[in-house]
Amino acid sequence: MSEKKAMRLELLSLTKAYPGCIANDAVSLQVAPGEIHALLGENGAGKSTLMKMIYGVVKPDSGQMTWNDREVNITGPAHARQLGMGMVFQHFSLFETLTVTENIALYLTPAEYGTLDLLRARILAVGDEYGLAINPDRLVHSLSVGEQQRVEIIRCLLQDIQLLILDEPTAVLTPPEVAQLIEVLKKLAHKGCSILFISHKLHEVNALCDKATILRGGKVTGTCIPRETSPGEMARLMLGDELELQDTMPAGNAGECLLALDKIEVKPRDAFAIHLQDIELQLHAGEILGLAGVAGNGQDELVDLINGELGSDSGSLIFHGKDIGNTSVQERRNMGLGVVPADRIGRGALGNMSLTENNLLTSYINQTGKFGWLNWPAIKARAAEIISTYKVKATGAEASAKSLSGGNLQKFIIGREILQNPNVLVCFHPTWGVDVGAANLIHQELIKLRDKGAAILVISEDLDELYLLADRLGALCGGRLSPLAPKSAVPLAQLGQWMTGNFGTLSTGISTDTAAAEVAHAH
């Protein structure tokens, strides 16, 4: 349709194959100047590979690329940057032990920034211009995820940018942050910068993007104009016809209280830990409690506390009417308290061990046979059962955990915990970086487990997920817990307020100013 109009970026039949899979199969795509173009697709559909080829991180096997109507052969990220491309990665490409200014300096050439002091001033200026406030002297690991993303965006804006690529930028943001990001992107597009926006979230694509290209299994399955296409239609293009997506889940039926946290306080153990204060919650059989919150507001500490890695300084932790504050992780598992940690590799599974061995790691059901001898056939059968029941895509029970994609490994870990029939299951980011199909399966399994009478605590930053799963909702902010209320009584705006520490009229006398300040990290 736009043969004569100049194109910012045009891909013609890009192909990239890895051993065992074709990541991108003859992908073509056009982006006009000032256009916000969405790239939709499940995990493993080849979006990230495509982005990396455009940005020069990996080289295509075949195909052509034109930039401002001239054919280019991008030799590496530095070359891409020279052409005027910027990229915000999904897993941020920041160095945590360096300051904001140092990180940005590494991204630019000395000719572009002069001295660090000059650069510092420019960071503040660009931050002002686009409403992206940041303190240039802070170490990156002390920033929240949203702020880290800001750093990535600012460093793209410091160069003469013509195309900004964002890999799932909203996955980790709170609703106000998402709204702010959308404003920034619209401002940029208005100035003529093209934007390539990768996302799972259809309503955002609908709200923001001018055009969308949909990938499935490495191939383009369609292009559309999001404003004129229903989310259902886009989901069908993404997932194929076979999958039925559910918008609502049946409500739970809360029973007796299984796990209670009573006025828990955990003092920070190091400079970066969050001080948990006055944590009071009751988790009932047959319900899912959802906790929202921006990363780094006490979620890690809360999960560690329940799991038994962290002891409380005051208050009590009551499981089935018994104080378990002094029991070990192992004892808690034996009682039926399961935890799915946020990081799959490292906490949830050991990357170099096989799925069979990983299955054994958290098992509180005796799989060992007598006198501590391992019963390998039984252990293997169990791993195979998890793989088949939860449709884990792996080469077999002997595949190493790290060979699985994030979504598949998460299915395996959740399956491993669910198959042990826990009384209480804590899920920390159950579907982070997991594609729509796998997330759907995980959600259904959690609902099934709940309906069998388990109490489930879901801690997530994905608000859609919380609204879909939870029976009651709350939020963590600055180590304090908001009031908990039934889902129907918590509109999104209310939850958003709770996430920023404004615990509203139900507040128990907490100064909202200090809590909000902790979130905003005002400098």
Added chain:
Amino acid sequence: MDIGLIENILFAMVRTGTPLLLVALGAMMSERSGVLNLGQEGMILVGAACGFIAAYAGGSLGLGVLAAVAAGIFVSLIFAFIALTLISNQVATGLALTIFGTGLSAFLGAAYVGQTVTGFAPIAIPFLSDIPLIGQALFAQDLLVYLSFILFAAVFVVMRYTRLGLIIRAVGENPEVAHALGYKVMVVRYCAVMFGGAMAGLAGAYLSLAYTPMWSEGIAAGRGWIALALVVFASWRTERILFGAWLFGFASILHLLLQGYGYEISPNLLAMLPYVITIIVLVMMMYRQKNQGLFAPRSLGQPYHPLK
């Protein structure tokens, strides 16, 4: 104790600390880029042997130093090729390098055992060397000691104030990200390892051409290992490496002194003193800052697979 004795102690402290300082600076640079090279001992030995042979045969100390540095770089390149290009386990490769270096140096030096050369002589800098207490220690040393001061200052400035230092730290912290930003991870790591090799070779030359101007098998006497420990206890910080190296030198002198004064302690126990004191002091320093993290480069020792 009179002033003269203290001056002598400080003088000997700097001399003894110099080889450790050189090796530790090189190892620190290589570790900051994410490469753990446990082959320091081997590199020192090969450097010491080649330096001595070149100086003996060529009749020139300068030639000896150049040969030692070249040999150190050459041996470190073997390590770099195996550990970085072939992506082998760095720990195992480093250990193998030490064993290899020990054997190679013994083989090369077999004909020279017991030979001596006229080593580097101290050069007193006028006026500065007359400063009481520290004048002798800092300004009446030989050329290689002065060189170690210059190298220390250079490494300190590079790591703290330059973009190059920033890039090295970035590569050691997260090579994948550094690659994605367009930095040549392999080039940086190769160069850092080669710098480590050059420094270890120089330390070898110092041992066989200045400290004890002769060749004897195993002349490094574990200094490579001490230097590696020093880097860790110094939390990869340049100024602490200097402090640790000289502290070790001081304790080494102290034990000779105590023996000289006739304390009734087994000399074997006294010989442990430098190791014990250095480690205790540095651990105490590390303990104080535990809340600020230990500053170990995050990708230290981990293999890096470049994307294609």
